[in-house]
Amino acid sequence: MEYTEKVKEFKELLQTKGSPVAVKLVKSSDEIPEGYSKISAKKRHCEYVQDARLEGLEGYASAEEHLCKGGAGVMGITSIPEPVATGKMYHKLGNYQTLEASKETVDSIPKSNENYYATLYSPLETAKFEPDVVVLIVNPKQALKISQALLNEKGGRLSSDYSGIQSVCADAVVAVKQRGVSNMTLGCNGSRKYDEIGEDEVIIGIPANQFNDMVDAVASFKEKWGEL
Amino acid sequence: MKKINALGIKHPNSKILVENILKQNVEDELIINLKKSEDQGLEELAVKYGYDFSAETKGNELVVRMTKKDIEIxxxxxxxxxxxxxxxxxxxxxxxxxxxxxxxxxxxxxxxxxxxxxxxxxxxxxxxxxxxxxxxxxxxxxxVESEAVSQVTKRDKVLVVQSNGIGNAERAYATFIFSKAALSMGKKVTVFLLMDGVSIARKGNAAKVKHPAFDRLDKLMEPIIEQGAEIFVCELSAEFRGIKQSDLVEGTKLAGAATYITLLSDPSFAVVNF
Incomplete structure (x- = not known):
């Protein structure tokens, strides 16, 4: 699908900071499109997303590059570390009063059912691959317009679920890829700290095949309402 | 078929989420894992969007299955x-x-x-x-997902030891028919050819073996290699018979006693001899 013009329109309509980010989970190196190389810097998934959004990063990261093994684990790039999978880590960190509450939470986090070789990133407008998910980091007012746009064709309500841990990975990528519907998340301590998602920003993952329709709907709002 | 984990999602958000998925109208079947009692309203959604509905309790969880009415298994x-x-x-x-x-x-x-x-x-x-x-x-x-079984006790690999070679066609056939079955069952297969068994790997030999009821032996061996089975040829047995690596068919390789013993010592292997 062609996204270049729609991204331009999206940025103009909503005056967003940076680009929508194309994210794809690939099963082998054969699926990496020509021109994409391994990202040399070892970082977290959420940092790669921010780098693609703000600095135009294009490339892929395998298990070796992913520093946040919990994030890589839920995306099927590595196995989930035992302290994360059992809830011990988040209990120890003080997120939950009991180990049971911690385990209840980590059991509920969307996790990839399949194993993947790498995560592939690009600003959406220059992506040479069809992404699984488009990650948007926007302010609440922009998120409002996006939410309204996602309901424009079929109506209803939106449901977003998150737990404040493993957000840009599980909430904005895995959940969206698996369900085929959007999800909004408020980030996690890691993503707020390491990739400097602003205090006035939220994260929305949407299935790539809904991006263009969403932009069209925002454009129709602008036409009807004047100012967004 | 789409399968989602909605364990942490409570009613009515569970219903909103499922309806949004059904609105995409792309799946023949939707399976949702929920906590018990969070499935309120899902049966009516199934009716609304033309799906059959079933729910099965598994411990504290509920597995809801929605299957499009016109889809047959x-x-x-x-x-x-x-x-x-x-x-x-x-x-x-x-x-x-x-x-x-x-x-x-x-x-x-x-x-x-x-x-x-x-x-x-x-x-x-x-x-x-x-x-x-x-x-x-x-x-x-x-x-279903593979059961969480300790790697120590789970024997998910098969080692097929073959020591009779092309001189015993039935055992030669059994080596690859058995390997094919094991691969189909999701097992990792390693074949170790030793003593007369090494004759099977010598270029041209397997093509000489043909039972009226079965394909030629090389036609059984090739797909096994293509599907990822490792075939080792005992270095000593090969040397004893004047066979070098260059004499072996593609996909087979010489290996020493250490490899053989390591394989035999690995408890995750089930060993069968032909």
Whole structure:
């Protein structure tokens, strides 16, 4: 699908900071499109997303590059570390009063059912691959317009679920890829700290095949309402 | 088929989420894992969007299955297939299926299906229904996640040791037919050829073996290699017979006693001798 013009329109309509980010989970190196190389810097998934959004990063990261093994684990790039999978880590960190509450939470986090070789990133407008998910980091007012746009064709309500841990990975990528519907998340301590998602920003993952329709709907709002 | 984990999502958000998924209208089947009592309203959604609804309790969880009304479960008729044909067919089928998908296997022989029922867990399958209809037996198998079994006790690899070579055609055939069946059941297969067994790997030898009821031996060996089976040839046995690496068919390689002993010592291997 062609996204270049729609991204331009999206940025103009909503005056967003940076680009929508194309994210794809690939099963082998054969699926990496020509021109994409391994990202040399070892970082977290959420940092790669921010780098693609703000600095135009294009490339892929395998298990070796992913520093946040919990994030890589839920995306099927590595196995989930035992302290994360059992809830011990988040209990120890003080997120939950009991180990049971911690385990209840980590059991509920969307996790990839399949194993993947790498995560592939690009600003959406220059992506040479069809992404699984488009990650948007926007302010609440922009998120409002996006939410309204996602309901424009079929109506209803939106449901977003998150737990404040493993957000840009599980909430904005895995959940969206698996369900085929959007999800909004408020980030996690890691993503707020390491990739400097602003205090006035939220994260929305949407299935790539809904991006263009969403932009069209925002454009129709602008036409009807004047100012967004 | 789409399978989602909605364990942490409470009503009414669970209903909103499921409705948004159904609105995409792209799936024949939707399976949702929920906490008990968070399924309120899902049955009416199934009716609204033209899906059959079923819910099964598993411990504290509820597995809700919504299947489009006009979708039938794929049927495989293995009548007339001789062992290990049915297990190969069903193993390959299950390997290509997604978690939660079901397949119905039909045969005129109950023994054939009994064999599949026993081997289903090894192929990540769970028997959900079985019986007899119109003079044929059937079993419905659902693809499930592999059970969490300790790697120490789970024998998910098969080591086939072959020491008879092309001089004993039945054992030579059995080596690769058995390997094919094991691969189809999701096992990792390693073949170790030693003593007279090394003759099978010598270029041109397997092509000389042909039983009237079976394909030529090399035609059985090649796909096994292509499907990822490792074939080791005992270095000592090869040297004893003047065979070098360059004499061996592609996909086979010389290996020493250390490799053989390491394989035998690995508890995750089930060992079979031909």
């Amino acid at each position: 794929e049927k495989l008729d293995v009548t007339g297939e001789t062992c290990p044909g049915p297990v190969i067919i069903v193993g390959d089928k299950l390997a290509s299926m997604q978690l939660g998908q079901r397949v119905e296997i039909v045969s005129n022989l109950k023994e054939t299906l009994d064999d599949l029922i026993i081997s289903a867990p090894e192929m990540n399958g769970s028997v959900v229904d079985e019986g007899e209809t119109n003079g044929k037996y059937y079993v419905v198998i659902e693809k």
